[in-house]
Amino acid sequence: MRRYYTSACNFYYGKYSKFLVNKRETLPLHGKNNISFSHIKIISRNSEKIISIKKIDSLPEKIKIQIKNDLKNIIKKKKNFSNLKFNETNIMGVLNLTPDSFSDGGKFNNLNSGYNQALKLCKSGARIIDVGGESTRPGSKTIDASKEWSRISKILDKLKKFNTSLDTRKSIIMEKGIKKKVNLINDVSGLEFDQNSIKILIKYKTPFVLQHSQGDPQNMQKNPKYQNVILDIYDYFEKKIKFLKQNGINHNNIILDPGIGFGKNLKHNLSILKNISLYHSLGFPILLGISRKRFIKEISGINDSMERIGGTVSSSLFAIMRGVQILRVHDVNEIKQSVKVFDKLLNS
Template sequence: MQYLRPLPHAHATGPRLAGGWMRFDAVEVLERGRPTRTVPVAEVPQAALAPLIASRASIAGVPMTRPSIMGILNVTPDSFSDGGRFMRPDAAASQAAAMARADIVDVGGESTRPGAADVDETTEIARVTPVIAALVGTPLSIDTRKASVARAALDAGAVLVNDVSALTFDPAMAGLVAASGVPVCLMHAQGAPQTMQNDPSYDDVALDVYDALADRVAKAEAAGISRDRIVVDPGIGFGKTKAHNLDLLRRIAVFHGLGLPLLLGASRKRFIGEIGGADRAEDRAAGTLAVTLAAVAQGVQMHRVHDVDMVAQGLALWRETGGSDGPVWN
């Protein structure tokens, strides 16, 4: 099987990548067990090119024609970066107000950091629903693996389901998402949070993750979820080493071949601290911005981050200083 990784850059004159803000003139052809090669866009068959250039539908009202920001709001006692800080509805509301430049805010009541323990659904619902109810008027997603939690969150006002298990943890989740008509983000993870960092391995991490996501998308469609409601996330840090994370980030444009919007969740993660010399998670904002802008330059549409204002500021400056072929988003 061949995989095509578009090679966008600011001065390209070829087609727009995913109908967005970057253009590309060539693709890298990836095949297992064979050397990569670069091919001009003009030599790529139209059928193979189609998923790379097709415009992506808006997700939960957020256009995919520009980079967008998903703010992280953890209402947990044990999240790796901000556990315990926003569990009260008033504290969560203040934090959401501080993330006013986000396009959508992702509320989660169960930590899925490496080594985290499962949380029962009653506890998770009790954590997230008062917060969601207190944030009426703010576009919200629910970060959960459980159908009962997703149902309660949707009833309280959430408009997107962000499932780090890609609908594999709870057999009822796919049916719920299909019936509700809301969008869903399918994230790749190798293993459960308790064990996922115990020596993860891949033959080729980018291609293995691509194939796994393609399989999950097919199963979501089979369950009745339309493609225009699906976002995919390669799952940085979820069953990946630092080397795996870096490989995924360098080649993240290959996932445009799925023909779907891409979400990146790398904010404040350990590899950023290891490379950037920041032991504390809260000191990794600058490294997060660097990773975000590198992904924006590869056409990644949605970015799940803690430091919303910093990322919004960085995107504005990147755009106006020539990061893309022009100010094509508002």
């Protein structure tokens, strides 16, 4: 377990950011001059300290080495994969082919409605479609692989020309999906539900999302506990990535997802969102699944709504301002609209 963690902070945007980078007053995030930072937060399990990037060399030698290694990951340009472009915001459209998903269960669980929804998501600006045949909402039960596959196999055939992600925890579904040309595997269990999943990813060298979750869908929201949620998740990612590399994953086509709502209460979710830039120091693109999540209801109270678009938009824009590269959402058109307007305002 590491003693110190590095988080970029005090961000600048657009033309002013480019000006400051050129003046060497700030460092670019992901090699992008239009978003940069002038300070870092040095975090331990007992303290936090914010310092200017100009004062890093004055740190004690052991801390300085760790911080500089983290900074290399924070500022390096991310390599594109799975038809995603990590120098801009990517929208992942949600396509649940289930009868029981938490917000859209039963809406798209036949071939025609599912395909039409995929077309709509793509036309609205989704760069990748995340196809799922098993609900993992809080309280949901595992279904057998044959039922899950029966829900998604035909539509995957129709979506072969699309850029697709497969939302599954089962290795047999992963392999069948990969053979149908899916571009990314998105396993909410962090590859822990099925021990064969890693073997499949090694065999096909398929990019994947590594998500953090605590518990399983049936019990994950029953009093989740952490010593320090943001650092516990960081340690999980660091340890898991090292394990995967040692066990045959020899590529860096990995996306990190801290798993909003997967074994986290409101306080945990807010802490993750507020400190999301911490995970840039791991050196991988970050995905956030915040669309229509319960934390929006818990914050908004009487202003809650069925689709929770307002809360999804606001948290999405906050994430973009912290350099998050992928947003997993249901309402692609509305989020794309907000991102376009937001980018125009920041960069004009």
